[in-house]
Amino acid sequence: MYSLNAAVPGRVRGIAGDLYPHLAGFADVREDHSICVKRLGDDEPYKTLADRARTALSDAPAFEVAVTGIDYFAEPTSGTDPVVYLVVESPGLLAVHETLVDAFGALPGLEGADYVPHVTLARDGDVADAERLAEREIEPVTWTVSELAFTDALHTNAIGTIPLGE
Numbered sequence: 001m002y003s004l005n006a007a008v009p010g011r012v013r014g015i016a017g018d019l020y021p022h023l024a025g026f027a028d029v030r031e032d033h034s035i036c037v038k039r040l041g042d043d044e045p046y047k048t049l050a051d052r053a054r055t056a057l058s059d060a061p062a063f064e065v066a067v068t069g070i071d072y073f074a075e076p077t078s079g080t081d082p083v084v085y086l087v088v089e090s091p092g093l094l095a096v097h098e099t100l101v102d103a104f105g106a107l108p109g110l111e112g113a114d115y116v117p118h119v120t121l122a123r124d125g126d127v128a129d130a131e132r133l134a135e136r137e138i139e140p141v142t143w144t145v146s147e148l149a150f151t152d153a154l155h156t157n158a159i160g161t162i163p164l165g166e
Contacts, residue, residue, distance in 0.1 A: 001042045004148045005034040011141045012067050026125035033119050038100035056103035062146040062164045063092020072130035077109035080124035084133050088117035
């Protein structure tokens, strides 16, 4: 499934790195970090999806994002639980997500009204460990997202970008 993601700065990757030893009890610990802005699907060729996304976001401005804490999904919509993540706050990100939902539709349980912007740290561990992590405080990090990256169906490679306006 193709998606549009926002990159995170080194300071956010640093928080994830600092938390890495505390994630040892989780079966799946993320090593690459980003914010999934919208899943685009895989029922159309990449070029068609990219053209539709670029058109939908042609007037979208750059937006500010803040990572403000740690939380977890006890029962995620899909996959193994729990999912520990960094909390993302951003009205601009939510606006871009809604624009893309209008253009592509929403995946039930994941997008639209159910969308929770976050940076996944780990999944498939003990809920008590997730609860302990969620009690930790982090130094908030704020940055500006000025482009979104298309990722491939495996979410491993950026295959294009959409610059956002000022």
